Amino acid sequence: MTDAVIRRDVDTGNWWDHRPVFSATDKGTRITGLAPGQPLGRVTTRLVVSAVLCFAAWGALTWLGSSLLCLATSTTSSRCAVDVGDEWPTIAGFVVAGYLTLHITVDLSEHARERLGQRRAASLFRSAPLLAGMAVGCGIAAAVAIASDPPEVIRQTIDCMVGTESIAISAVVASCAAGWGLTVVARLPGALRHAHERQSTIERLRLEGRRYAGRLHLGEISFWLGDNPELNVTVTYGSTAGQHEVRARMRTSPDRVPADGSRVLVFTDLNGTIHIELDAAAGTVFEPEQRYTAAE
Template sequence: MGDSTQQMMPVLSTTDRGTRMTQLAPGQPVGRVDHVLVLRMLAAAALWAVASSVPYMGLLGIDPTTPALSWLGSPWGLAAAVVVAAFAFIQTSSVRTHARRVFGQPRVAGLLGSVTVTGGLAVGAGVWGALSFRMEPAPPFDLTHIVTATDLPRELAVLIGVVFGLWAIFTLVRVGPAIRHARSRQAELARLRETGTRIPGVLTEVTFRNYWLWDDPFFTVQVAYDEDGARRLVAGHMRTSADRVPVVGSRMTVLSDGRGAVSLELDSDAQTVFEDESRYRAPEG
């Protein structure tokens, strides 16, 4: 986790939980799909397509009839595929990090990362599957070969590619609603910070949910504050890092528009005390 994301911990929400919890750094605009994100996704997908060439060649049983195919089928080709796969993994991590920073939500970052990987593998399968049947039209494509063939049928590689393609499409369909949700939450946070009423509060309850996401523990919390001469309580969810779990009694800021929209934040002017890191560190393995 980057230093900027670390300093924004904890993330608090009165409406969402888990990977839907959204954050917006002070002064940051509401997230949008920019050219940097698109280019990183395309680059990562291309790398996954290239890295899958060697295993698809093996599954499809393509004979190395040209120097290029011979090189791909050699140990050097396998080593190159491993290196490219490592770069693809790094680039995909870059996509997830950028998306999480822009949209402030792990769910969007995870979906975009998944589309990048599955899309690239599906493209690789499509290209090599088409090349295989073009080079050797016989026997024609027949899914029954998966059951009847005595050796590894190339239809199996095509079927794997179809599965990756359907997976990518299914994930892509979910990306749009996820981005709209993240943007709406960020817009609400920006509105409350700009026009909402800032009310001092106190953290009165912190309950560990015995659940981690990428080593970040989850909690339910309760904050007490005074409004219109009455003591009020607001419940919420908290995702944070193990070293940034605020103790009960920490000063909070409640942002309210007076019409039911409420957001919780740590008081940035207070010297917040955090629990011992070892208490909520994710178990290994």
């Protein structure tokens, strides 16, 4: 196949549905995908609303958790953020908050990964409100606990007196979450820019780049990310300038590892920028799932 300009039919699938995802430049969670026909990823109103809900949910969950710990360890319930006399209502609230928080967090994570096209950017986007919520929830609980007599309560906590365990734990969790959260917030803009730039490059090469037919040659597994393998691969293709060989990384799932020698499409420009993807028209055969399933 020689040089050509390609235009794909609109495909509404998630970029991960088109795995494996290749990159000749990035590794691990930085590898970025863009489903054919999909618009470039960006932070949408839905993502912002989901992030706010995630922050509120984690704030409530850690606040209730700190209150439960306070009720169980403090010598006086007046120190606790929730003073109900009976801790069962707080336990029930904690269970409900935990379920809702898990649902909101998973939804935010999956939608961010689908919308941004990159696991690293999605992970940071999810972690920022999660850690902020933890810092605020535990911080409020600790502040309430020391509000009655700050100098004395702080002195007792530093001296590790019985009944101050929840204050110390809440303060430590709040401090760690705040510190980690600031690191995440500092890294997030760069991750969002990186994902957007990579998707822009993929779109540009699909529309304007030169397209060549290539062959995929599997290498060893570089590492596992969860249950999904990342492999070192080599792609060979021919052009009017001769034969070319490109080394790349391939992220996929155990059931979507193409057989060695599978057909791929290579998109490139005059600057040598490369994008690789499976040839959807080739009827790719995949390796047996058990061959690339992580050992327990």
